[in-house]
Amino acid sequence: MIISKKLKLKALFTGLICIFLFTGAYAANPIKIMLYGDSLMAGYGLSQNENLASELTRNFEDNNFTVSVINASISGNTSKNGLSRVDWxxxxKPNIVVVCLGANDMLRGLNPLLTMENLDSxxxxxxxxNSIVILAGMQSPESMGPDYKIKxxxxxxxxxxxxxxIFMPFLLKDIALEKKNLQADYKHPNKRGIKIIASNLYPYILEGINRLEK
Known part of the structure; x- marks a missing residue:
């Protein structure tokens, strides 16, 4: 089927109008991106200007839409703690939520089935x-045993x-076991590590924004 040049131009013009309206709407009303996790996203050991919320905000500075990154992560939280405060x-009213909980469950050796039930809820x-959920995964170290790690x-x-x-398989990709990207406790990302997380997470958030358009 041959599509006339006139129809092509009309379709292109319509698409541009839709993009303009979408970006214009969110310039006046920023896209709310919530980080919902524990110390790995809260900014443990870092200044306010160095945490993940601040770094992600800087990553979006050159876009045609504005974002508001809400740091709703609390150090020490387990999946149960996260569930207890989700209604609050x-x-x-976040448009997009990045959920990453479970690391503290694992460190305490809690039953993975309970962690899964809490995250499910x-x-x-x-x-x-109606929030778009981005799930960022965690991984158990070998020291927890093969059965626990698999579960x-x-x-x-x-x-x-x-x-x-939208699934980010491992929040600490390129950071875990990399001393140069970790604080002195070798568990939490340092300033350099946070930049890596923000860079890795950025395309997943863009995918979330794309889903908002549909």
Missing amino acids: SLGD IITKFNQS FDGIYPKLAAKYDL
Whole structure:
């Protein structure tokens, strides 16, 4: 089928108008991006200007739309803690939520099934509020034993598939076990590590923004 040049121009013009309206709307009303996790995203050991929320905000400075990054992460939180405060966090009405909880569950050796149930409930609540959920996974070290590692590591891809979520397989990609990207405790990302997380997370958030358009 041959499409006339006139129809092509009309389709292009319509597409540009849609993009203009979308970006214009969010220039006046910023896209709310919520970071919902524990110390890995909260900014443990870092200044306010060095945390993940601040770094992500800088990554969006050159875009045609504005964002408001909400740091709703709390150091020490387990998945149960996250579930207990999710209703309160919904009051911020986030458009996109990056969920990354479970690391503290793993460090305490908690049953992965309980972690999965808590995360499932958190995701359900955000989905019901029409937020786009990005699930960032965690991984257990070998020291927790092979059985535990298999069960824990499997939590995140299973939930991502169940709810058709945008899925970042491992929040600490290129950071875990890399001393130059970690603080002195070798657990939390330093300033350099945060820049890497922000860079790695950025395309997943762009995908989330793309879903908002649909």
